Amino acid sequence: MSASSVLLPLRRLSLSTAASTSSIRAPASTRRAFSTTLRRDATWGFIGLGQMGYAMAKNLRAKIPASDTLVICDVRKEITSKFVEETRAAGVADVPGAAPGNVLSVEVAANAREVAEKSETIITSLPEPKHIKDVFHCILKRGPLPQLAQERLFIDTSTIDPASSKEVANAIHTTLTGRFVDAPMSGGVVGARAGTLSFMFGASSKSGALVERVKSVLLMMGQKVWHMGEQGTGVSAKLANNYILAINNIATAEAMNLGIRWGLNPKTLADMINSSTGRCWPSEINNPVPGVVATAPAGRDYEGGFGVSLMKKDLRLAVLAAQESGTPLELAPVAQRVYDATEEANPGKDFSVVYRYLLEKSDKAQ
Numbered sequence: 001m002s003a004s005s006v007l008l009p010l011r012r013l014s015l016s017t018a019a020s021t022s023s024i025r026a027p028a029s030t031r032r033a034f035s036t037t038l039r040r041d042a043t044w045g046f047i048g049l050g051q052m053g054y055a056m057a058k059n060l061r062a063k064i065p066a067s068d069t070l071v072i073c074d075v076r077k078e079i080t081s082k083f084v085e086e087t088r089a090a091g092v093a094d095v096p097g098a099a100p101g102n103v104l105s106v107e108v109a110a111n112a113r114e115v116a117e118k119s120e121t122i123i124t125s126l127p128e129p130k131h132i133k134d135v136f137h138c139i140l141k142r143g144p145l146p147q148l149a150q151e152r153l154f155i156d157t158s159t160i161d162p163a164s165s166k167e168v169a170n171a172i173h174t175t176l177t178g179r180f181v182d183a184p185m186s187g188g189v190v191g192a193r194a195g196t197l198s199f200m201f202g203a204s205s206k207s208g209a210l211v212e213r214v215k216s217v218l219l220m221m222g223q224k225v226w227h228m229g230e231q232g233t234g235v236s237a238k239l240a241n242n243y244i245l246a247i248n249n250i251a252t253a254e255a256m257n258l259g260i261r262w263g264l265n266p267k268t269l270a271d272m273i274n275s276s277t278g279r280c281w282p283s284e285i286n287n288p289v290p291g292v293v294a295t296a297p298a299g300r301d302y303e304g305g306f307g308v309s310l311m312k313k314d315l316r317l318a319v320l321a322a323q324e325s326g327t328p329l330e331l332a333p334v335a336q337r338v339y340d341a342t343e344e345a346n347p348g349k350d351f352s353v354v355y356r357y358l359l360e361k362s363d364k365a366q
């Protein structure tokens with residue numbers, strides 16, 4: 001069932017920035033029991049409104065029924081205030097079935113525990129394993145959460161290592177706090193804004209209802225959803241994918257640099273590669289040579305996009321997970337050295353800036 005098909009006639013709802021909130025909510029008695037479809041007057045939580053999370057939360061707010069409430073939380077207060085302001089300004093214009101003049105309910109929580117106390121579905125989008133562990137420690141440390149009409153579902157979209165993800169899942173499951181699903185994403189900030197992300201998630205297949213519920217939530221922020229297997233397999237799949245990405249990005253930068261130094265035209269070289277066996281995402285979409293792909297970060301001084309530091313993090317987590325499973329990764333140490341040196345020379349840039357690092361290295365070698 002689509003979100004719009006379960007829309008209630010819109011009640012007057014208020015936007016609140018206060019830690020304890022004043023939004024008008026439907027009485028609990030009007031709520032439906034557990035269902036895999038979207039409930040009416042439900043409360044959703046979103047923790048971590050960074051480059052990815054902010055746009056994902058915007059899409060979620062636009063797609064859930066207008067009478068639902070979204071509770072947001074980020075350690076950066078300016079970002080939650082901005083979210084509230086933008087939602088207020090947008091109003092209900094884009095929400096199917098919503099009456100003009102009403103506002104969408106967004107609440108700002110003081111901390112992660114408050115989000116979890118109020119919300120049936122809680123999404124996290126945080127940088128590193130330590131942030132996820134901190135947030136879930138905050139949620140769990142004060143004992144059981146109040147019971148809600150529907151079992152709580154925690155969906156972590158962060159890229160973290162499988163061991164950390166399983167540790168958090170275990171804490172949620174053994175305390176009967178709800179279900180914890182790892183669902184990292186691919187598609188970058190552009191995909192997050194456009195709602196075209198791909199998610200790969202790990203959740204017990206024993207519960208078909210759980211899998212369907214996860215899919216229905218993720219499809220409000222993305223276009224493709226892959227159920228990889230049991231809890232933890234989503235982050236494993238993500239790290240395998242990003243290991244290829246890390247290597248392909250360096251290989252593309254090296255090959256483009258090589259071809260250009262041989263006198264080839266960069267655009268012609270890229271076009272040939274993209275219709276041959278060397279074709280990959282860094283060559284086709286995120287080409288590292290300025291001017292080859294108009295929309296790529298290389299054309300705007302490598303601003304925006306996927307930062308070198310995030311690539312380094314994903315490589316580090318892949319190496320860690322590989323060591324834990326006794327799997328050799330021959331190219332990882334070389335790639336790590338390249339990204340370390342690239343970041344030192346070009347802090348804060350898209351990871352395709354590795355091309356500029358190689359270019360400068362080539363010039364010095366002459």
Ligand code: NAD
Binds near residue numbers: 307
């Ligand atoms: P980000 O650093 O921009 O955002 C993280 C947000 O979490 C920040 O707003 C930060 O203030 C907030 N935060 C940190 N600790 C918190 C806490 N304890 N409580 C509440 N909020 C807290 O990161 P991002 O680029 O949005 O990435 C998020 C996740 O998605 C990462 O794991 C990243 O690897 C992954 N990812 C990113 C991209 C990308 O292109 N940026 C693509 C795919 C996956």
